[in-house]
Amino acid sequence: MxxxxxxxxxxxxxxxxxxxxxxxxxxxxxxxxxxxxxxxxxxxxxxxxxxxxxxxxxxxxxxxxxxxxxxxxxxxxxxxxxxxMIMVQEGRGLFGQMSVRENLVLGAYTGRSASGIDSSLDRVFTLFPRLKERLNQISSSLSGGEQQMLAIGRALMAEPKLxxxxxxxxxxxxxxxxxxxxxxxxxxxxxxxxxxxxxxxxxxxxxxxxxxxxxxxxxxxxxxxxxxxxxxxxxxxxxx
Ligand SMILES: Nc1ncnc2c1ncn2[C@@H]1O[C@H](COP(=O)(O)OP(=O)(O)OP(=O)(O)O)[C@@H](O)[C@H]1O
Ligand SMILES: [Mg+2]
Incomplete structure (x- = not known):
């Protein structure tokens, strides 16, 4: 620490x-x-x-x-x-009509390898198992808490330092x-x-x-x- x-x-x-x-x-x-x-x-x-x-x-x-x-x-x-430097905005800024999976993958920066994206996804699912259960759900239909988890998960897909x-x-x-x-x-x-x-x-x-x-x-x-x-x-x- x-x-x-x-x-x-x-x-x-x-x-x-x-x-x-x-x-x-x-x-x-x-x-x-x-x-x-x-x-x-x-x-x-x-x-x-x-x-x-x-x-x-x-x-x-x-x-x-x-x-x-x-x-x-x-x-x-x-x-x-x-x-x-990655920020999760007030109001979460999700793509409402896209699925959980699509929102997550969009968080990963272009140029990342498919295996790099998969390992980031695994990390997000370990932190937020509920997102894994809802991978194909449209994000606007998630509960408020799930949307915040998705917003954080998406930010983590970019492998932030901060x-x-x-x-x-x-x-x-x-x-x-x-x-x-x-x-x-x-x-x-x-x-x-x-x-x-x-x-x-x-x-x-x-x-x-x-x-x-x-x-x-x-x-x-x-x-x-x-x-x-x-x-x-x-x-x-x-x-x-
Ligand atoms: N787009 C804008 N145009 C003009 N004034 C703005 C704009 N956004 C914020 N302000 C003003 O700037 C000040 C700071 O706003 P800010 O949104 O940073 O506060 P905050 O601490 O995030 O508040 P909250 O807890 O309500 O989110 C406020 O007086 C607000 O009215
Ligand atoms: Mg504010």
């Missing part, structure tokens, strides 16, 4: 993004270390999705981003994905959300770097090694997850 001495996998310096004249993400700096699970917390409208979209260049952004030892500030979304997730527990029953977050924790234990954005999810804090709190487009706190309990205001807000 990552600790304070682990090298950075991702580091953003002064990442900033506007919608027209609205400065939704003020210059923001943060790090995800190799093998680390970082949770970014913040209320509605704090700028969490904007931050992820700015990182992935789905929104215009200023500032510099280093990933896996390389300056990626000028790369496109597609180039970032090819390097292993998996970023925008509120994966949104709209799910607590038990299903817990199942999904626990799986993310297990992936992290296997060494995957994860940047998890959530509004309010005590389990997302438990699984994290470090937490940032975003408010009105700024990071207002950074602390090891286990210390959040001793910060009365944060604990009040995020642990209930």
């Amino acid at each position: 990552a600790d304070a001495s682990s090298p950075a996998l991702l580091s953003a310096e002064g990442l900033s993004s506007f919608y027209g004249r609205m400065h939704a993400l003020k210059p923001t700096s943060f790090t995800v270390r190799q093998g680390e699970l970082v949770t970014m917390l913040g209320p509605n409208g704090a700028g969490k999705s904007t931050l992820l979209r700015a990182l992935m260049r789905l929104n215009k952004a200023d500032g510099s981003v280093m990933f896996d030892g390389q300056d990626v500030s000028r790369l496109s979304t597609h180039e970032l994905a090819e390097l292993g 998996l970023m997730l925008d509120e994966p527990s949104l709209g799910l029953a607590p038990r299903v959300a817990a199942e999904i977050l626990t799986t993310l924790g297990n992936l992290n234990k296997q060494g995957l770097g994860i940047l998890l954005v959530e509004q309010k999810a005590p389990l997302a804090l438990k699984l994290a090694q470090r937490v940032y709190v975003l408010s009105l487009g700024r990071i207002v706190a950074e602390l090891p997850a286990k210390e959040i309990k001793s910060h009365h205001d944060l604990a009040q807000y995020y642990l209930h």
Whole structure:
């Protein structure tokens, strides 16, 4: 598991993004270390999705981003994905009329060998056996939890080095959300770097090694997850 001495996998310096004249993400700096699970917390409208979209260049952004030892500030979304920065978007972004299998295979990058794709599929089925049982089902007919599993499974098909997730527990029953977050924790234990954005999810804090709190487009706190309990205001807000 990552600790304070682990090298950075991702580091953003002064990442900033506007919608027209609205400065939704003020210059923001943060790090995800190799093998680390970082949770970014913040209320509605704090700028969490904007931050992820700015990182992935789905929104215009200023500032510099280093990933896996390389300056990626000028790369496109597609180039970032090819390097292993993969994001599961809010709302999951599945191809609703396609089957589970088709959605998964589309997650694998072109140029991968058939055997490479098969081994990624096996890994996804081990994590989410329910997807294997529903391979030919149209994805729009899956339950909300299954759709989130598929969205994560599809992201894993790209063999990410860093998996970023925008509120994966949104709209799910607590038990299903817990199942999904626990799986993310297990992936992290296997060494995957994860940047998890959530509004309010005590389990997302438990699984994290470090937490940032975003408010009105700024990071207002950074602390090891286990210390959040001793910060009365944060604990009040995020642990209930
Ligand atoms: N496409 C857009 N055009 C204009 N303003 C936007 C756009 N998207 C977001 N905003 C604004 O930017 C701010 C940050 O929004 P963002 O979606 O990043 O918040 P969030 O933390 O992800 O919130 P939520 O928890 O509701 O998903 C909000 O004030 C929002 O109204
Ligand atoms: Mg959002």
